[in-house]
Amino acid sequence: MCLAMPAKITSINVTDESDAENSAQTHTARIDYGGLTKSVDLSFVPEAEIGQYVLVHAGFAISVLDEAEAQASISAFSQWQDEKEV
Amino acid sequence: MKFVDEFQDSAGVDHYLNIIRETISKPWRIMEICGGQTHSIRKYGIDQLLPKEIQLLHGPGCPVCVTPQEVIDQAVAIAQQENVIVCSYGDMLRVPGSGLSLLDCKARGAEVRVIYSPVEAVKIAQAESDKQVVFFAIGFETTAPGNAAAIKMARDKNLENFSALVCQVTVPAAIDLLMSQPDNLIDGFLAAGHVCTVMGYHQYHRLANSYHIPIVITGFEPVDLLAGIAACVEQLESGRYEVDNAYKRFVSEAGNKAAQELLAEVFTIQDQNWRGIGGIEKSGLGLNPKYAEFDAKSRFATVLDQALEKSRSIPLNNAEACQSGLVLQGKIKPNECPLFAKKCNPENPCGATMVSSEGACAAYYHYGVGAEKVASSA
Numbered sequence: 201m202c203l204a205m206p207a208k209i210t211s212i213n214v215t216d217e218s219d220a221e222n223s224a225q226t227h228t229a230r231i232d233y234g235g236l237t238k239s240v241d242l243s244f245v246p247e248a249e250i251g252q253y254v255l256v257h258a259g260f261a262i263s264v265l266d267e268a269e270a271q272a273s274i275s276a277f278s279q280w281q282d283e284k285e286v
Numbered sequence: 287m288k289f290v291d292e293f294q295d296s297a298g299v300d301h302y303l304n305i306i307r308e309t310i311s312k313p314w315r316i317m318e319i320c321g322g323q324t325h326s327i328r329k330y331g332i333d334q335l336l337p338k339e340i341q342l343l344h345g346p347g348c349p350v351c352v353t354p355q356e357v358i359d360q361a362v363a364i365a366q367q368e369n370v371i372v373c374s375y376g377d378m379l380r381v382p383g384s385g386l387s388l389l390d391c392k393a394r395g396a397e398v399r400v401i402y403s404p405v406e407a408v409k410i411a412q413a414e415s416d417k418q419v420v421f422f423a424i425g426f427e428t429t430a431p432g433n434a435a436a437i438k439m440a441r442d443k444n445l446e447n448f449s450a451l452v453c454q455v456t457v458p459a460a461i462d463l464l465m466s467q468p469d470n471l472i473d474g475f476l477a478a479g480h481v482c483t484v485m486g487y488h489q490y491h492r493l494a495n496s497y498h499i500p501i502v503i504t505g506f507e508p509v510d511l512l513a514g515i516a517a518c519v520e521q522l523e524s525g526r527y528e529v530d531n532a533y534k535r536f537v538s539e540a541g542n543k544a545a546q547e548l549l550a551e552v553f554t555i556q557d558q559n560w561r562g563i564g565g566i567e568k569s570g571l572g573l574n575p576k577y578a579e580f581d582a583k584s585r586f587a588t589v590l591d592q593a594l595e596k597s598r599s600i601p602l603n604n605a606e607a608c609q610s611g612l613v614l615q616g617k618i619k620p621n622e623c624p625l626f627a628k629k630c631n632p633e634n635p636c637g638a639t640m641v642s643s644e645g646a647c648a649a650y651y652h653y654g655v656g657a658e659k660v661a662s663s664a
Contacts, residue, residue: 201349201377201644202322202428202480203506206289206536234287241405244431244545253289255483255536258375259403260432262545263483263536265289270535274292277301277509 204257206265207231209250212242231256289535290507298509303335305516313339314522315471316515317464317616319457320478321348321644322506328653330508332515340515343471343616344649346460347478349424350377350642351614352560356597357453358383361422363593364451364586365396371414373407374422375429376400381641384597388422404436411440411448420582423450428480430454430571431545434552437573437580449582452573455558457481458489459569464615465497471616474518476504476511479533484549486541490529498527505533552577561638562611610637613646620647621655 211230227242231254241260248254254261292298318324324344327333333342346352362383365372372388379389379400392398397417401407404421411419423433433454440448457478464470477490482503490501500521504514514532521528531537549571558570573581583590608630609623620626620639630636632648639645643652 201375201424201642202320202347202426202478204428204480204483206287208288234290241403241432241435243435244542244548246544255480257428257480258432259405260435262428262431262480262542266535270289270292273513273535274298277295277298 202257204255204262205233206253207233207238207240207256208253209248210237212248212250229254229261231261293505293507293509295509299335299512302509302512302516306340306512306519307337309516309519309523310337310339311523313341314473314519315341315343316474316476316518317343317345317472318476318504318511319345319347319460320476320481321351321642321646322480323347323476323478323504323511324646325644325649326506326508326511328649330511331653332508332511336515340519342515344613344619344646345464345475345616346560346563346614347426347457347481348614348639348642348644348646349426349429349455350381351610351638351645352455352563353378353381353424353453353638354559354561355382355384356559356594357451358387359385359593359597360583360586360590361388361420361451362386362391363589364420364582365391365398367418367586367589369416370418370420371397371399371410372420372422373399373401373410375424377642377644378422378424380635381638382635404432405439408436408439408443408445408448411445412443415447417447418585419448420586421448421450423452423454425454426478426481427456427485427549427571428478428483430553431484431542431548434548437552437577438548440580441577449580449585450573451582452553452571453558454553454571455560456555456569456571457485458493459566460560461490461493461501463563463566463569465493465499467615469617472499474500474522475502476514476518477501477529479503479505479510479537482533482537482541484542484545486539487529487531487537488539488541494527494529500527501529503529503531503533503537505536560614562614608637610639610645610647613637613639620650623647627651627655
């Protein structure tokens with residue numbers, strides 16, 4: 201159930217749905233899952249920008265990927281592999 | 287896919303397996319809380335790769351598995367009413383109630399719709415204003431913010447034909463319950479990474495300190511799982527019990543503030559029954575009284591009272607033999623249940639742990655049992 205996938209934001213759309221009684225803004229984005237595009241709700245990560253990766257669960261982005269941390273994790277084991285191969 | 291493939295790479299798998307092999311000196315039992323992690327562990331054979339000293343116990347983090355049978359019966363009773371549409375996450379449809387499942391109802395003509403995002407339920411309510419639309423809001427802290435957003439959206443749009451049957455659970459209360467049982471087998475925890483993207487991990491320090499148990503926030507890809515296990519083994523071998531974050535690319539100590547604020551607005555912490563486990567204090571997220579008008583339990587109170595009476599009169603199907611409650615607490619492995627792969631299989635599940643793809647029983651059934659260690663040995 202808690203399955204969530206990282207996807208890249210390709211565009212952001214803020215729509216104002218205000219009417220006489222209500223004011224509601226929807227904050228959505230188009231995202232790209234390696235070729236498949238979908239719309240997601242950005243309400244929980246309003247700071248997300250085009251080009252960033254977000255973690256998507258049940259139509260909502262719940263976290264913005266920290267690319268520096270991701271690269272640090274990847275280089276931790278890539279470095280080890282490089283050393284092993286030398 | 288970028289930021290997925292890298293964490294499925296054999297270089298990372300080898301790296302962390304090597305650390306684990308170099309670190310380990312004695313047997314340890316580590317529980318992954320989340321059913322999604324159980325699924326990945328079996329899918330990629332992670333447990334088969336680990337040194338024999340490490341045994342992975344599978345925890346209760348599968349919302350489909352822990353939703354009580356009487357709540358399924360409530361959803362079924364509502365779905366059987368005229369002019370009602372029940373919207374549910376797909377996994378819930380096949381879970382057996384005391385009589386029918388939601389899928390059985392659908393086959394008999396009830397309007398049960400599978401949704402991917404809770405916002406779809408709101409859209410259905412807007413489009414079908416002559417019908418009552420009931421959203422079956424289950425989930426852990428990962429799913430609850432989206433559920434909250436849908437309920438708030440319905441209120442903002444003044445949708446009088448929308449309500450929610452809410453049954454949500456939280457992880458830290460479950461850890462408390464598991465650790466307070468004297469016969470628990472757990473030496474360390476892999477905390478559910480996606481729950482922590484929402485909630486952060488500040489609330490886990492108390493658990494690590496009071497139970498002297500390492501808790502490592504862990505992701506879902508093979509390299510993430512092994513990195514989490516390696517960090518947990520390092521703590522166990524050096525006698526430390528801290529909260530460690532092995533999923534830094536998505537999880538921060540504070541978590542997602544916007545999601546937490548919405549949870550606090552729409553829901554309130556309450557005692558909650560867990561299927562197979564029983565009542566756990568303060569382990570549920572129910573509707574906040576100011577959203578009471580959207581509570582399906584009040585809107586369909588008469589129907590639900592009748593359903594409750596009926597379900598109490600029917601003996602639980604296979605309840606005595608099905609051991610999913612022990613499986614959910616990591617006390618036995620699925621293949622130790624006498625019904626496993628005999629009377630109980632995904633086509634004819636006796637317990638919810640065989641229904642959900644993330645249930646431990648289904649994961650063992652789909653990916654093979656292999657040469658299993660049993661939970662009580664090692």
